[in-house]
Amino acid sequence: MAIHNLLNGQFLNRSSVIGARFMSSWFRNIQPAPKDPILGVTEAFLADQSPNKVNVGVGAYRDDNGKPVVLECVREAERRIAGNQFMEYLPMGGSIHLVEESLKLAYGENSELIKDKRIAAVQALSGTGACRLFAAFQQRFHPNTQIYIPVPTWANHHNIWRDSGVPIKTFRYYHPESKGLDFSGLMDDIMNAPDGSFFLLHACAHNPTGVDPSEEQWREISSQIKAKGHFPLFDMAYQGFASGSPERDAKAIRIFLDDGHLIGLAQSYAKNMGLYGQRVGCLSVLCEDAKQAVAVKSQLQLIARPMYSNPPLHGALVVSTVLGDPELKKLWLQEVKVMADRIIGMRTTLRENLENLGSSLPWQHITNQIGMFCYSGMTPEQVDRLTSEFHIYMTRNGRISMAGLNTGNVGYVANAIYEVTKST
């Protein structure tokens, strides 16, 4: 009876609610968390009523009409999947097909390493999840190490290693004066780090700068890292998306593999297959031999199990269907090239517009940089003006998501950038 009344909201007597109503909240001292700098931009953009607003914040591809794109190869894959698949748990290490296809894509279709089963690999929750698995793995088996991350890097890298309990150090990367690579700084920092440090490298289309080492520079980096015995972890979120060619975008990784490095690799299908919300990726660790790969994979699974048990199915089915079918894979390669080409075209157009407007500042970095993002070199104050005066939304580090530009707004944006940088 008491229970009935309790559930109906009538309290018979005080004793039936002992303790509960007279305590204050356990969580009242919690501080409001700062807004995520990247995702917060989109929130602000959505709230803006201006008809001229432009979102060059989040790194998600848009077509020339500013619309999100679902690739045709993905739509076809989904048509094949729907109604035909059970929804059972995947193994802790995820879909074997997804992993196989991912390794072929990254390490090479005919890679001996794959044939020799030397790569420990598990499906992960996109690039974030892959990095997080590795960070937790690093903390568990090398608890006294740090991770060296480039300056700057994707902001969430800091959060991932921090929440995994791995201290973070940085290495020089971006050269503000040239808006290019600080190569000598980078090489010095690699050399001065204690032997056997862990280094996070962006395989292509560095986020947020768009500045990548040249092939020759990658070879130097590889050899210096080798000389110091460092562990190279690649974060590859843009394979195919940077140059339009997945093979070409994997060049840095192939150089390291040729040099004999035992790499770690986080792959994401968010951008290159447009599967952002599906959270599909892969973490791999190249081992000495098949036996070690089995051991490493089993340990990675032990990290996944208390985090989410096993990874989500749908995105994995989409990727393995696309990559596993020659026709669909061919279609994908065409579609990813279209995306990359549009972005490269926008870079050219933006730069030309700025130069034609008569800007006295140098803008060749716009076309020198590659991938989704351009590090414009604008200051936070200039960015704030872009937002408040022109309703253009981007992160305050001056990073422009090129995917947010299209033939309809590139002139407007060029003009706005020209205006706010005029006095520089």
Place this chain on the structure above:
Amino acid sequence: MRPPIILESTTTFSSSSSSSSSSSSYSSCDRRLNTLARHLIDVNDQNQMASQNISPSPTASSNSVFAHLTRAPEDPILGVTVAYNKDPSPIKLNLGVGAYRTEEGKPLVLDVVRRVEQQLLNDVSRNKEYIPIVGLADFNKLSAKLIFGADSPAIQENRVTTVQGLSGTGSLRVGGEFLAKHYHQRIIYLPQPTWGNHPKIFTLAGLTVKTYRYYAPATRGLDFEGLLEDLGSASSGSVVLLHACAHNPTGVDPTLEQWEQIRQLIRSKSLLPFFDSAYQGFASGSLDADAQPIRLFVADGGELLAAQSYAKNMGLYGERVGALSIVSKSADVASLVESQLKLVIRPMYSSPPIHGASIVAAILKDRDLFNDWTIELKAMADRIISMRQQLFDALRARGTPGDWSHIIKQIGMFTFTGLNSEQVSFMTKEYHIYLTSDGRISMAGLSTKTVSHLADAIHAAVTRVA
């Protein structure tokens, strides 16, 4: 075997590239020559050559930094299916993982789920953009309504924060990490026994795990006195994990009267309840009945956490759909809580997957789909209840020694048989029946056809193995 090639760097080759070559001891031309050499000489010579020119380094093909790793043991629960799959015997039974099976022993995708998948597929206006860090808004609201009741005062007062999570596991993990960061007490009490993954989830989240008595082997029922004693002596403010219904692995649930006493004790000691609800609707067949214990706690106005999973009750296992709700004292606190939950989620996986949550939201928001779902859900629950009865009857018919009434008293996916690990091994070896070594069987894996095989195995185990 070719004679070793010895390479020496010469300063006549200028290295044009890096400005750092002056400070590095290893010029780029050394590197180029050595790379070339590797292709010209065979492997046996490489080690010799390596010692002459190239300083061996841990990541360059010889010593991995992870060489010291040992192979991890199989997950005790998921490992059962691995072992089952390897068994070549034509007559084998998998009673390991708690995944529903039909009478034909097949996995089941609910019809309502298939229909929604088609709907989603045909809706070309849908895209695959990132969803918010906290997940789909309508999914979150609907999940909260499902567990707390549409008329819940906590929802009406905006005191509920709900975030989409990676099924039950992910929701528990996010909740655990949130507590480890923001709650003043780092101890969580888990029932003895509990799902094998619970201790690992909370330990890795940063909490200290303790236990409270729960299962009484003698009665194969609830050790209520022990439970009250242990929670009564818990440090003030400790977190208490409670299985909302269909306790895993035992199938033993408190009665509503016992729940009320538990609630009073928890509130009087200022303990923080954290519910794990993985079987709502699946236990009794009624979504509301299975949510009563949680609603009891919400009704007293206090705070709690609740993790929900749609793996079993909507058959969405592999899509990893779930939710974490935190009920706070006020709307202001609820919004602080949400902002901090995002900071836990972002470095874990940035944002949750869209597919499964879209299916759930579509079903929960449409009255007809919702009704169809409840019918299919009840059918699953009823089949399991019928399997319990059939197994009980089969053991009685065989005169198997012991009291087996717990099979029909326990509820939900699992039965804690009371068999020991030797008996379990025996059943696996002799009868090819796969279950976890704690004697837990998944009733969902049974069918009318296979009940007698299991009854035979249990009978043999009990009579022949101590």
